[in-house]
């Protein structure tokens with residue numbers, strides 16, 4: 521049974537591994553503590569979709585074999601007694617990934633489609649149109665997803681000047697922009713390579729007024745692309761663990777903390793800035809690594 525406790529979420533003040541004393545403060549919003557498997561931000565993105573879905577016969581969504589969103593959706597459905605379905609990219613593998621096993625164990629129905637067919641999401645939806653399923657986009661992308669993620673901002677201290685998060689679809693980032701106060705800048709660390717058009721997808725989730733808020737997306741911290749994890753990243757994750765006792769993952773938050781450390785080292789932020797970094801979870805992404813590589 522899935523046990524989610526919002527009281528587990530806390531804020532920790534940290535010292536970055538970067539050398540030298542800088543006159544700024546860094547804290548981490550530990551949304552990862554919500555649950556060991558369900559990424560903190562995924563849960564927030566889903567919360568309003570789930571409410572809308574209650575009158576439908578099932579919730580259906582899309583994801584790859586390693587999708588954190590798939591597992592979070594499976595968990596949410598399990599908790600609320602809803603049937604969960606995921607259209608999975610690629611043929612059914614002979615050995616299931618940890619995420620597929622988890623989703624299945626939570627009662628999710630998995631429907632495997634070829635990579636080519638997966639690209640035609642509207643065609644897939646049409647094929648099941650008689651089913652009365654509530655569809656959620658891949659990654660939870662959408663305005664309701666952003667509204668759900670915006671409630672993460674309720675945990676953030678108003679004195680924070682910079683809110684920094686990892687971005688995949690940008691839905692969490694958009695949600696944080698929605699609630700950002702006038703003196704707060706939201707910074708997204710893009711973990712994908714070469715998808716600079718993501719900023720258009722984010723603007724589609726924001727009103728004209730929200731688009732005038734202070735935010736920027738940094739594209740230099742992908743480490744070669746989605747889920748790529750060269751030694752430099754792994755070494756940093758171990759260093760970060762040693763300095764802070766906070767675990768991170770190779771897909772999202774390792775890159776996020778690396779970026780924050782690197783930006784601080786370069787004096788990107790003005791003195792007295794108060795940074796809050798969103799630990800969105802995703803630690804199960806490390807299961808694909810051989811044992812012993814990470815020190816946590």
Ligand SMILES: *Cc1c(COP(=O)(O)O)cnc(C)c1O
Pocket residue numbers: 559560561562588589659686687688689690691692693772773800801802803
């Ligand atoms: C999915 C995910 C993200 C990215 O969230 P988006 O809203 O898609 O940008 C960040 N961190 C973790 C741990 C995730 O699982």
